[in-house]
Amino acid sequence: MEGSFGSDFGGVVGAGGGNLDSGLIMEQVKVQIAIANTQELLQRMPNKCFRKSIGKPSSSLDNSEQRCMAMCMNRYMDAWNTVSRAYNSRLQWE
Structure with a gap:
């Protein structure tokens, strides 16, 4: 299983002709996780x-029922945004 992860990124080449650095790959992984x-x-x-x-x-x-749905969805999004900001802040700190 170890080889399958590496093969996903092994062939990627940067603009300078060298392999992409691990920082760029990590950023791409973070973006994919955020999308998921x-x-x-x-x-x-x-x-x-x-x-x-x-x-x-x-x-x-x-x-x-309409009000309840709207309020629930608003609270859900507010909570999601709060958690996302805290998570991003922690990632920046680390």
Whole structure:
């Protein structure tokens, strides 16, 4: 398994003709992780908020259900942003 990770980046060549440095590869990995985390957030949030906000499914949402969904999603995003800022700050510090 060890060889498969290295093979993903082994053939990458930088502008100067040499292999890319590990710092650039780590940044690319961090970006890919951030994208995956965002995708997971966008997939989970509506389901979680729906379960919290909707008592009995029907053909439409009443005003209180709409407000609950909006507030839940806003809080979910606020919490996500807070955690992301703290995580990024810690990465910068390290």
